[in-house]
Amino acid sequence: MSTLDTRPLPGALRLGWSRTRYEVRGFFRERDAVIFIFAYPVIMLAIFATVFGQGGATVGDGIPFAQYFLPGMIATGVLLSSFQSMALDIAAERDRGGLKRLRGTPLPPTAFFLGKVGQVLATSLIQLVLLLAVARLLFDVALPDTSARWATLAWVFLLGTATGAICGVGFSSIPRSAKSASAVVTPVVLVLQFISGVFFSFYQLPSWMQEVAAVFPLKWMAQGMRSVFLPDGAASLEPAGSWEHGRISLVLIAWLVLGLVAGVRTFRWQRRGDR
Amino acid sequence: MTEEPAVRVRGLHKRYGDKHAVDGLDLEVARGEIVAVLGPNGAGKTTTVEILEGYRTRDAGEVSVLGQDPGTAGRGWRARIGVVLQSSSDLDEATVTELVHHWAGFYPDPRDPEQVIDAVGLREKASARAGALSGGQRRRLDVALGIVGRPELLFLDEPTTGFDPEARRAFWDLIAGLRHDGTSILLTTHYLDEAEQLADRAVVVSNGRVVAAGAPADLGGRNARQAMVRWVEDGERREIRTDTPTAVVAELGTRFTEIPGLQVLRPTLEDVYLALIDDDAAETRAKEAVR
Numbered sequence: 001m002s003t004l005d006t007r008p009l010p011g012a013l014r015l016g017w018s019r020t021r022y023e024v025r026g027f028f029r030e031r032d033a034v035i036f037i038f039a040y041p042v043i044m045l046a047i048f049a050t051v052f053g054q055g056g057a058t059v060g061d062g063i064p065f066a067q068y069f070l071p072g073m074i075a076t077g078v079l080l081s082s083f084q085s086m087a088l089d090i091a092a093e094r095d096r097g098g099l100k101r102l103r104g105t106p107l108p109p110t111a112f113f114l115g116k117v118g119q120v121l122a123t124s125l126i127q128l129v130l131l132l133a134v135a136r137l138l139f140d141v142a143l144p145d146t147s148a149r150w151a152t153l154a155w156v157f158l159l160g161t162a163t164g165a166i167c168g169v170g171f172s173s174i175p176r177s178a179k180s181a182s183a184v185v186t187p188v189v190l191v192l193q194f195i196s197g198v199f200f201s202f203y204q205l206p207s208w209m210q211e212v213a214a215v216f217p218l219k220w221m222a223q224g225m226r227s228v229f230l231p232d233g234a235a236s237l238e239p240a241g242s243w244e245h246g247r248i249s250l251v252l253i254a255w256l257v258l259g260l261v262a263g264v265r266t267f268r269w270q271r272r273g274d275r
Numbered sequence: 276m277t278e279e280p281a282v283r284v285r286g287l288h289k290r291y292g293d294k295h296a297v298d299g300l301d302l303e304v305a306r307g308e309i310v311a312v313l314g315p316n317g318a319g320k321t322t323t324v325e326i327l328e329g330y331r332t333r334d335a336g337e338v339s340v341l342g343q344d345p346g347t348a349g350r351g352w353r354a355r356i357g358v359v360l361q362s363s364s365d366l367d368e369a370t371v372t373e374l375v376h377h378w379a380g381f382y383p384d385p386r387d388p389e390q391v392i393d394a395v396g397l398r399e400k401a402s403a404r405a406g407a408l409s410g411g412q413r414r415r416l417d418v419a420l421g422i423v424g425r426p427e428l429l430f431l432d433e434p435t436t437g438f439d440p441e442a443r444r445a446f447w448d449l450i451a452g453l454r455h456d457g458t459s460i461l462l463t464t465h466y467l468d469e470a471e472q473l474a475d476r477a478v479v480v481s482n483g484r485v486v487a488a489g490a491p492a493d494l495g496g497r498n499a500r501q502a503m504v505r506w507v508e509d510g511e512r513r514e515i516r517t518d519t520p521t522a523v524v525a526e527l528g529t530r531f532t533e534i535p536g537l538q539v540l541r542p543t544l545e546d547v548y549l550a551l552i553d554d555d556a557a558e559t560r561a562k563e564a565v566r
Binding site for chain 2: 008093107
């Protein structure tokens with residue numbers, strides 16, 4: 001027994017990397033989810049840009065529909081690949097005993113969550129690139145032309161992804177089982193998409209709906225993305241008449257903290273009643 | 276630290292609402308020992324094991340697993356135990372090889388993953404996804420993940436439920452191999468033959484308490500092992516429990532030319548077990564009537 005406790009436990013960072021590779025591989029093997037998460041925003045962008053853009057119709061100051069919808073679809077894509085995917089995944093893994101199995105190993109929780117974050121970042125990034133490529137190649141949408149706009153894209157994307165993933169972890173404790181998870185998560189995601197101006201011009205929504213949407217992160221993510229892809233003049237179409245970058249970051253950070261607190265307080269490795 | 280038992284439980288209590296799932300249970304697993312916990316469904320086997328694994332909290336009692344309290348033990352302790360849970364349906368997308376290698380990375384001093392895959396008999400399925408395995412193969416994968424960290428103590432919760440006889444034989448050989456490596460094992464099972472095959476000691480649990488413990492062959496004490504002589508006399512069934520069945524039969528032979536309906540029975544482990552469970556159930560009913 002003299003060799004006991006002499007070898008150190010593997011570090012959380014190294015395990016987090018190992019978990020990331022494991023999670024990404026698992027993600028891509030689950031075909032249904034891959035197709036849904038990647039294709040949905042792209043198809044929606046294609047449909048809306050085609051239907052509303054018929055005959056060269058434009059939004060506001062002559063902005064083509066595809067260009068106007070792209071930011072909303074990017075925001076929606078982030079919501080799907082972070083919030084929805086995390087909430088459904090973790091609920092399913094809990095229900096099937098996967099989390100409980102991991103809890104019985106020396107894998108530190110930090111490494112587990114690093115793996116989830118790594119997977120969400122990887123898939124969200126792929127989706128962003130896919131959307132940008134489709135918008136550029138099929139709908140001739142101009143990509144950002146200044147480094148300041150790319151920087152805005154980067155921070156809104158990263159902060160939005162982190163907030164979505166963390167809120168997803170927190171939300172995963174609400175459904176009673178894996179079966180009910182999509183019934184609980186999907187409506188939330190759908191309603192948010194409609195009221196946050198992903199499918200419509202946000203400025204045309206009734207003001208009460210704009211106010212409700214302003215409580216949730218998706219509206220702010222979409223607004224941040226619009227500031228990346230729309231001309232500066234389009235800021236006048238926003239409710240505040242400006243892009244409100246400061247406010248966007250504040251609301252997203254507030255949700256991130258809220259999700260973190262909720263997640264830490266409610267996270268369970270086991271099914272309900274398994275104590 | 277050398278000869279402290281792998282598991283030591285004294286007066287364990289756990290209740291869910293009004294139900295006493297575990298009601299004053301004592302249990303000990305020595306280093307290198309294989310102990311089987313037997314009992315009907317709802318006897319408290321899984322609750323007990325999951326308290327020892329650190330999944331469930333206890334209401335009262337002393338619990339020491341590898342010298343630590345599972346309720347507060349950390350990563351270092353988890354690296355020294357192996358857990359095979361009762362059932363799971365996770366891990367579908369990864370292959371056997373990927374999983375065993377990935378799991379090995381969690382531990383400071385793992386076994387060679389390739390050797391583990393061989394040991395559990397999954398070599399031919401090494402590149403199959405977990406979701407494509409049969410029930411028995413899946414269970415062997417569970418065991419592979421449970422032992423790849425080279426645990427000092429392995430928990431097996433109903434490891435062979437749903438196996439065909441051949442798969443169970445293969446599984447028993449695997450466990451015998453672990454015994455050879457000095458692993459202490461606590462297993463729960465419904466199957467008496469499994470306990471007889473594998474365990475140094477069996478512990479029968481009923482209603483959250485231990486009703487009998489000992490080597491499987493001695494379970495229930497000497498009285499429970501007495502032979503039973505049955506015959507028919509004056510149209511009635513007669514029955515005697517005795518240590519000397521030959522003498523009884525010889526005596527009967529003086530009264531009959533041919534003893535009607537003669538049977539000499541030795542109780543099997545199953546008879547002993549069922550008798551233990553029955554006695555306990557009757558006792559519990561009596562107690563509840565008094566309350």
